[in-house]
Amino acid sequence: xxxxxxxxxxxxxxxxxxxxxxxxxxxxxxxxxxxxxxxxxxxxxxxxxxxxxxxxxxxxxxxxxxxxxxxxxxxxxxxxxxxxxxxxxxxxxxxxxxxxxxxxxxxxxxxxxxxxxxxxxxxxxxxxxxxxxxxxxxxxxxxxxxxxxxxxxxxxxxxxxxxxxxxxxxxxxxxxxxxxxxxxxxxxxxxxxxxxxxxxxxxxxxxxxxxxxxxxxxxxxxxxxxxxxxxxxxxxxxxxxxxxxxxxxxxxxxxxxxxxxxxxxxxxxxxxxxxxxxxxxxxxxxxxxxxxxxxxx
Amino acid sequence: xxxxxxxxxxxxxxxxxxxxxxxxxxxxxxxxxxxxxxxxxxxxxxxxxxxxxxxxxxxxxxxxxxxxxxxxxxxxxxxxxxxxxxxxxxxxxxxxxxxxxxxxxxxxxxxxxxxxxxxxxxxxxxxx
Numbered sequence: 176x177x178x179x180x181x182x183x184x185x186x187x188x189x190x191x192x193x194x195x196x197x198x199x200x201x202x203x204x205x206x207x208x209x210x211x212x213x214x215x216x217x218x219x220x221x222x223x224x225x226x227x228x229x230x231x232x233x234x235x236x237x238x239x240x241x242x243x244x245x246x247x248x249x250x251x252x253x254x255x256x257x258x259x260x261x262x263x264x265x266x267x268x269x270x271x272x273x274x275x276x277x278x279x280x281x282x283x284x285x286x287x288x289x290x291x292x293x294x295x296x297x298x299x300x301x302x303x304x305x306x307x308x309x310x311x312x313x314x315x316x317x318x319x320x321x322x323x324x325x326x327x328x329x330x331x332x333x334x335x336x337x338x339x340x341x342x343x344x345x346x347x348x349x350x351x352x353x354x355x356x357x358x359x360x361x362x363x364x365x366x367x368x369x370x371x372x373x374x375x376x377x378x379x380x381x382x383x384x385x386x387x388x389x390x391x392x393x394x395x396x397x398x399x400x401x402x403x404x405x406x407x408x409x410x411x412x413x414x415x416x417x418x419x420x421x422x423x424x425x426x427x428x429x430x431x432x433x434x435x436x437x438x439x440x441x442x443x444x445x446x447x448x449x450x451x452x453x454x455x456x457x458x459x460x461x462x463x464x465x466x467x468x469x470x471x472x
Numbered sequence: 473x474x475x476x477x478x479x480x481x482x483x484x485x486x487x488x489x490x491x492x493x494x495x496x497x498x499x500x501x502x503x504x505x506x507x508x509x510x511x512x513x514x515x516x517x518x519x520x521x522x523x524x525x526x527x528x529x530x531x532x533x534x535x536x537x538x539x540x541x542x543x544x545x546x547x548x549x550x551x552x553x554x555x556x557x558x559x560x561x562x563x564x565x566x567x568x569x570x571x572x573x574x575x576x577x578x579x580x581x582x583x584x585x586x587x588x589x590x591x592x593x594x595x596x597x598x599x600x
Contacts, residue, residue, distance in 0.1 A: 210489075212490060213490035213571075214573075229571075230573045231571065233570065234570070234571075236570075237570045237571070240549060241550070247548075247549030247550070247595075250549065251549070285521055298488075340574040343490065361527070371510055372493075375490070375571075376493065376569065379491075379569045379570060379571055380569070407483065409479070410479040410482055410483055410507070410508040411506065411507065411508060412475040412478055412479050412505065412506040413504055413505060413506060413577075415508075426503040432553060
């Protein structure tokens with residue numbers, strides 16, 4: 176282990192191994208929550224680990240859903256039928272989506288994979304929590320010492336590969352075409368490697384264990400199917416046109432002051448009296464009657 | 473606005489929280505400012521959707537007197553999309569896969585949002 180980790184990582188690993196084994200000795204039932212990156216949780220029953228989960232490793236539901244063994248709608252249906260259980264094992268078997276033995280294997284694989292992800296990452300601290308229930312426990316629990324040693328052995332094995340890879344470090348890109356045949360998993364990994372995804376991200380994408388995918392990524396890097404960019408891609412920062420940055424709007428212009436008193440009307444101000452006044456030279460009604468009177472005489 | 477500082481915040485968040493796959497920052501009206509997204513995602517469309525969704529959520533919190541809107545999360549069978557308000561002038565979108573721990577994301581995002589808010593509102597000094 177000494178060559179795989181720096182001093183800080185070693186301290187974190189020792190802390191985790193010590194805490195987990197203490198849970199085993201105390202025949203603890205409950206959860207050991209591990210903070211760190213990715214961190215996670217171990218669920219124990221009478222000192223044996225019956226489940227482990229971590230953001231760093233796909234859970235059993237991801238392993239089933241991402242490999243198209245069951246589609247998301249049917250899964251949601253089964254979850255409803257089992258009163259919202261996150262792992263509807265009995266319904267999966269009853270409907271023929273998976274065999275009981277197959278589900279047990281998936282759960283054991285997910286447990287060991289989560290333990291590997293936690294051990295391979297950074298451990299900041301461990302805390303016992305009582306009263307929580309794992310959603311996909313295995314029937315026969317794993318002794319904590321064996322689980323941690325197994326995870327550490329896997330990490331050491333990764334470090335001895337020609338191109339050692341960590342689950343959350345390298346973000347590989349497809350290399351130049353080699354013309355050599357690829358396995359099904361390699362083809363999938365090649366299709367999803369975009370220089371942004373780590374081995375852990377690829378494991379979630381293809382629905383395979385993070386250890387399996389990390390080993391495969393290491394092999395593909397060594398064989399030239401994948402390559403690593405020296406620096407991560409630049410994040411394009413765009414700015415909206417005309418506006419230098421998002422900022423609070425300038426205060427709107429002051430509205431014109433509202434008049435406090437009504438304007439006083441002045442006679443003749445509109446000029447209407449002049450417009451209607453009789454013209455001096457034109458005929459008026461008076462002239463008209465006078466003319467008529469003269470004609471009658 | 474300091475572009476490098478914004479890019480660093482976005483990349484830092486993705487590296488800090490396991491399970492984040494993409495991030496984007498946009499103005500509240502849906503104009504994209506910065507994106508750290510995979511090829512398969514159209515960042516402009518994502519920004520527009522985020523603005524519409526957050527606008528609706530903000531109106532809902534106002535209409536029901538739930539206080540200031542913090543975030544909305546859309547859950548899918550293959551992951552989730554979290555939308556955060558950055559002050560009242562901008563927003564941030566975070567996409568994650570099934571492994572993303574949302575509690576941890578919210579904890580990590582809160583201080584990052586404050587910093588992104590100040591980066592976005594700081595006065596332009598270099599003509600950017």
